[in-house]
Amino acid sequence: MTYLKKSPWVIHxxxxxxxxxxxxxxxxxxxxxxxxxxxxxxxxxPKHADIFLITGSVNEQNKEVVKNxxxxxxxxxxxxxxxxxxxxxxxxxxxxxxxxxxDKVIPVDVFVPGCAARPESxxxxxxxxxxxxESKRLVMKENGKxxxxxxxxxx
Amino acid sequence: xxxxxxxxxxxxxxxxxxxxxxxxxxxxxxxKVTARMQGRVGPPILQPFYDVGKLFEKENMVVTxxxxxxxxxxxxxxxxxxxxxxxxxxxxxxxxAFTLSHIxxxxxxxxxxxxxxxxxxxxxxxxxxxxxxxxxFTAVGMYMVTQSFNVSAIVNSGIPIILYLPGVFIGxxxxxxxxxxxxxxxxSTSHHAHQEIVKGVTTDFSGSNLGKIEIxxxxxxxxxxxxxxxxxxxxxxxxxxxxxxxxxxEILIDNTISxxxxxxxxxSAWLIAGTLGIVNLGVLYYLxxxxxx
Numbered sequence: 001m002t003y004l005k006k007s008p009w010v011i012h013x014x015x016x017x018x019x020x021x022x023x024x025x026x027x028x029x030x031x032x033x034x035x036x037x038x039x040x041x042x043x044x045x046p047k048h049a050d051i052f053l054i055t056g057s058v059n060e061q062n063k064e065v066v067k068n069x070x071x072x073x074x075x076x077x078x079x080x081x082x083x084x085x086x087x088x089x090x091x092x093x094x095x096x097x098x099x100x101x102x103d104k105v106i107p108v109d110v111f112v113p114g115c116a117a118r119p120e121s122x123x124x125x126x127x128x129x130x131x132x133x134e135s136k137r138l139v140m141k142e143n144g145k146x147x148x149x150x151x152x153x154x155x
Numbered sequence: 156x157x158x159x160x161x162x163x164x165x166x167x168x169x170x171x172x173x174x175x176x177x178x179x180x181x182x183x184x185x186x187k188v189t190a191r192m193q194g195r196v197g198p199p200i201l202q203p204f205y206d207v208g209k210l211f212e213k214e215n216m217v218v219t220x221x222x223x224x225x226x227x228x229x230x231x232x233x234x235x236x237x238x239x240x241x242x243x244x245x246x247x248x249x250x251x252a253f254t255l256s257h258i259x260x261x262x263x264x265x266x267x268x269x270x271x272x273x274x275x276x277x278x279x280x281x282x283x284x285x286x287x288x289x290x291x292f293t294a295v296g297m298y299m300v301t302q303s304f305n306v307s308a309i310v311n312s313g314i315p316i317i318l319y320l321p322g323v324f325i326g327x328x329x330x331x332x333x334x335x336x337x338x339x340x341x342x343s344t345s346h347h348a349h350q351e352i353v354k355g356v357t358t359d360f361s362g363s364n365l366g367k368i369e370i371x372x373x374x375x376x377x378x379x380x381x382x383x384x385x386x387x388x389x390x391x392x393x394x395x396x397x398x399x400x401x402x403x404x405e406i407l408i409d410n411t412i413s414x415x416x417x418x419x420x421x422x423s424a425w426l427i428a429g430t431l432g433i434v435n436l437g438v439l440y441y442l443x444x445x446x447x448x
Contacts, residue, residue: 043354047359047360
């Protein structure tokens with residue numbers, strides 16, 4: 001059974017940017033769009049999360065934070081980079097401390113365009129991420145079986 | 156006529172099998188009603204089952220190996236408490252197993268290294284300290300009315316316990332708010348504030364361990380509402396109606412009252428236990444010959 005698609009819990013993190021995309025993420029979580037009807041919960045704990053929503057470009061200061069958050073999310077997980085800054089660094093690309101898009105630090109699965117990204121396109125990005133999440137689960141299941149067989153033969 | 160031990164065992168087995176289904180449904184209805192109260196559509200009724208199903212599909216990140224033991228003990232002792240209750244066992248033993256299971260949850264949270272987890276564990280302990288006197292008074296009150304601590308004897312006594320223990324009942328409803336993790340007393344972890352103190356006592360649990368905590372919580376729902384049933388044991392229809400009304404009130408309180416600090420939680424829970432509980436029991440004690448047969 002695939003319960004993963006019915007209950008994706010998200011964590012959002014705002015790296016360095018103007019904060020506009022982050023506000024749009026929060027807008028998508030308000031009663032107007034009511035993401036809980038799809039089982040989506042906005043959690044603050046990476047250990048409970050499935051989808052990592054990240055807005056803004058990555059700089060030298062928050063590079064470690066982004067990596068740390070990513071590593072704390074249990075598999076299967078997907079990363080959705082929201083807004084042009086998260087994709088390429090956007091308007092901040094030339095800044096002395098900006099590394100560029102989120103993909104410079106962690107693997108990104110979905111890029112949502114826009115400056116700022118609209119709640120509708122964020123929701124669309126998350127729905128796309130659900131498909132990727134499901135395929136990752138299947139891969140994990142296969143790998144899990146293989147590693148179990150391996151450890152079984154080692155004994 | 157079926158022998159009593161057989162009925163007890165059948166009841167206990169039925170509880171172990173059906174309580175998660177019922178508890179999950181209650182949680183789903185709770186979330187739906189809550190969403191409607193907030194002007195939202197809300198998740199499907201079966202959403203809690205999807206959530207737990209998903210948690211078992213996820214990787215189980217283990218912070219310390221002892222976590223497995225504590226979480227499993229939390230679940231097992233919660234099931235034991237509920238099974239003892241529904242098999243008509245001793246109320247005091249039920250409360251003992253119930254408290255023990257929560258102590259395991261606290262130990263599980265203390266076993267990790269996260270400060271958030273430790274704050275959650277401390278708050279869970281404060282909640283246990285807050286609600287425990289009232290739960291004990293509930294058992295004592297039922298003993299004073301029916302002369303028995305056995306759940307089966309209390310149910311079969313046919314006495315309208317609610318008429319003798321109105322204060323204890325209101326007190327129990329108030330600590331039920333703490334137990335169901337409802338606002339204003341959702342200190343250690345909450346169903347709504349998913350980001351506050353990064354989810355408190357459940358901070359360092361993920362995957363199947365978090366799923367087990369959720370399932371234990373479903374068992375807990377059914378057990379706690381079973382205690383409400385005892386007050387109205389003389390009339391099953393009235394009892395079920397009372398459970399529904401009580402639970403609806405809990406959701407209403409949850410959505411209308413903001414969270415209080417732990418000091419006020421402790422103070423109000425003990426004040427309620429000290430006034431409503433003790434006065435009710437005192438009146439029963441002194442007017443024993445007058446109001447009771």
